[in-house]
Amino acid sequence: MTAALARAARSVLRGRLRSPEDVLAEVVAAAARAVPGADGAGITQVGRDGRVSARVPSSSWVAELDRRQADLGEGPCVLASRIALGVDEMSTVVQVAGHDQVIEVADMAVTGRMRWPRWAGEAVAAGVGSLLSFAMAPPEEPGSALNFYARETDAFTEVSVLAGEAFATQTAIALFGARRAAQMHRAMQSRDVIDRAKGVLIERFDVDDDQAFAILVEASQNTDAKLVDVAREVSTQAQRRHH
Structure with missing residues (x-):
C-alpha cells in the first residue's frame, strides 16, 4: 500500500494521473488497433430513458457516426446497447452464429441499408464497409456497446469476434471502474x-x-x-x- 501511495503521489506531482475516462479511452484505442479488420472503435450507451450517448471514439469520423446513431435513434450500435439493456432482441439479419451478444454488418451498403436505411446510408457515404458491435451490461451502467468500424466490406473474421469479445470484457470493467470512481x-x-x-x-x-x-x-x-x-x-x- 505504501508503494502504491508513493506511485500515486508521483503521478499527481508530475501531472500524469489518468482519469477513469482516460483509461476507458486507452482501452478503446487499443481495441481499435488490435482487432483484425477494424479501422476505428467507440462506445454507445442507451439509458433507461431511451437517450443514446457516445463515448471515447478512437477518431473523429467514428465520433460523428456514433453521434448520428444517437441523433437518429437507429443503427447497429444502438441495437446492441438496447440488447444489453434488455429492451430489444437480436435481429437474425445481423446475428453472429454462436455469439449471442454480437452484431455484425458484413456489407453496410446491403445489410445495413436493409436494417437501418437512414443511418446506414450516411455510414456508406462516410466510407464504412462493415461493422461489429458487442453488447455489454456492466453493473449499474446504461446498456452499452463496444463498436468496431471497418472501411472494407466483410472485414471481420472469427478471430476478430473473439478478440472483440475480450476487449468488450475489459471495456465493461473500465466502465464499471469509471462509474465507481465518479461515485x-x-x-x-x-x-x-x-x-x-x-x-x-x-x-x-x-x-x-x-x-x-x-x-x-x-x-x-x-x-x-x-x-x-x-x-x-x-x-x-x-x-x-x-x-
Missing part, C-alpha cells in the same frame, strides 16, 4: 461540503460535531432537500455574511 469523487465532495457546514454550525450555535450533523439532518428532513444541498446552503449563507 467516490461525488461522495468525497459531499463530505467536504458537509464538513464545512458543520464547522459553520459549531461556531454559530456552540454545538459539538454530532449536534451540528443532527441539525443538518433535521433541516434536510424538514425541507425535503438533500443533506448535501442543505450543507451547501449553510456554507453559502455564511460566506455572504462575511462579505
Whole structure:
C-alpha cells in the first residue's frame, strides 16, 4: 500500500494521473488497433430513458457516426446497447452464429441499408464497409456497446469476434471502474461540503460535531432537500455574511 501511495503521489506531482475516462479511452484505442479488420472503435450507451450517448471514439469520423446513431435513434450500435439493456432482441439479419451478444454488418451498403436505411446510408457515404458491435451490461451502467468500424466490406473474421469479445470484457470493467470512481469523487465532495457546514454550525450555535450533523439532518428532513444541498446552503449563507 505504501508503494502504491508513493506511485500515486508521483503521478499527481508530475501531472500524469489518468482519469477513469482516460483509461476507458486507452482501452478503446487499443481495441481499435488490435482487432483484425477494424479501422476505428467507440462506445454507445442507451439509458433507461431511451437517450443514446457516445463515448471515447478512437477518431473523429467514428465520433460523428456514433453521434448520428444517437441523433437518429437507429443503427447497429444502438441495437446492441438496447440488447444489453434488455429492451430489444437480436435481429437474425445481423446475428453472429454462436455469439449471442454480437452484431455484425458484413456489407453496410446491403445489410445495413436493409436494417437501418437512414443511418446506414450516411455510414456508406462516410466510407464504412462493415461493422461489429458487442453488447455489454456492466453493473449499474446504461446498456452499452463496444463498436468496431471497418472501411472494407466483410472485414471481420472469427478471430476478430473473439478478440472483440475480450476487449468488450475489459471495456465493461473500465466502465464499471469509471462509474465507481465518479461515485467516490461525488461522495468525497459531499463530505467536504458537509464538513464545512458543520464547522459553520459549531461556531454559530456552540454545538459539538454530532449536534451540528443532527441539525443538518433535521433541516434536510424538514425541507425535503438533500443533506448535501442543505450543507451547501449553510456554507453559502455564511460566506455572504462575511462579505
